[in-house]
Amino acid sequence: MADDAITQPANPAPLGLVGFGMTTVLLSLVNAHALPGGGESVVIPLALTYGGLIQLIAGVMEFRTGNTFGMVAFLSYGAFWWWFAILLMLSGNGIIDVSQAGPTIGVALILWGVFTFYMWIATFRLNRALWLVFLTLWITYFLLGIGDAIGFAAISTLGGYIGILCGGLAMYTSFGEVTNATFGRVVIPLGAPG
Template identity: 30%
Template sequence: MSHGHGPANPGPAGLVALAMACFTFYAVHTGKVDGSCIPLLGIWLIGGFIVQVIVGIMELNHGNIVGGNIFTFFSAFFMFVTGGELIFKFFAAQNGWTIDARIDGWAWLALAIALLTWTPAYFKSPLSLLGVVLALDVAVPVVAFMDLGILGHEWHAVSGNFLGLAGIFGLYTAWGVILNTQFGRTIIPLGGPIVKDQVSVSASK
C-alpha cells in the first residue's frame, strides 16, 4: 500500500539483514551449529551485503549521515568481506593452507573503533536502535581481540550473546518502523531518543 511518491525509509530492510548476520553468528559463537555451516554462512552474508549497500546509498541520499555511513561500511566489511573470507577460510582449512588470520583482528579493530566513536550520534535515535548499537559495541571489540589473539575463544559466548541481543533489537526496531509508518501512529513503541533536537526541546518548553 502506497503512502505517496516520496522516498521511503529503507532502514528496516538493513536492520533485518543485520539481524540475520547477528543471529547466525550467535549460533556459530555459542555452538548451536558446527563449523561445517561456514560456507553457507558466507553466502548468507553476501546476500546481506546486497541489502545493506542499497540501504546505505538510499540513507545517504535521504541526508542520513549516520545511518547511511554505518550501513555502507557494514555492507562492505561485516557482510561482503566477512562472507567471502568465511568461504575462503573453509577451503583453506580443507586444503591445509597456512594463513595468518590475525590480520582480521586489525581490520575488526578499526571497525570497532569507528562504531564506538560514532555511538554518541545514536543518542538522538529511538532507544531500540540505540540498543542495537550498544550491543554491537560489546560484540565487535570482543571479535577483534579474539582475532588478534588477545582474548581466548571462550569469549565467543560473550560476542555471540551480544550479537544475538543486537539482532533482537534490530528486528524489534524494524518491526516498529514498518508498522508505525504504515498505520501512521505508534503501534510498536520504540522509545524516545536520549538526546532530543534543540528545536524539539525549545518547542516543548
C-alpha cells in the first residue's frame, strides 16, 4: 500500500455512537415496559459487546486522534455498559447480593447523570445533534436514578422513554456522521455548533 493512501484517520465517533445508541434503545424499551423485564438478559451480551467493547475501542481511537471529549465519553460509557452487564450477571447468578443495597444503584445512576451533565456542557461547542444526545442522556440518568433510589417506578418508566429518545438520537447522529463523511458533504443535518 502506498504511503500516501491513508492520510487522515477515520472518525471513530459514529461507531461509538451507534454502539451506545442501539444498546440504550434496547435497555430503555425494557425500562419503559415496552419489552418484558426478562429482556434484560438480552441486553447483557449487547452491553458487553456493542455498547461496551465497541465504545472502548472508539474511545482509544479518539485518544489517537487527540479528541479529549470523544475519548472521555466513549471510554466512560463503554465502562458504564460493562459495569451494568457485570452487575446483572453477578447479582443474577448469586455471586453478589444487591438485595440490601437500598438506594445505592439509584445513587450510582444519579452520579452518572452528574458526569453526563458536565459532558453536556462541553457539547455546547459541538453540533446540535450531540447536544441533544447528552441533554436527553443526563435527564435519563437522573430519572432512572431518582426512580430507583426512592422506589417510584413511574419515574423510572419515564426515564425509559427519554432513554429511547436518547438512543435514537445517538443512532441518528451516527447515521449523519457516516453519511456526511461518505458523501463528502452535508446530507444529513446535525445542526451547527452553538
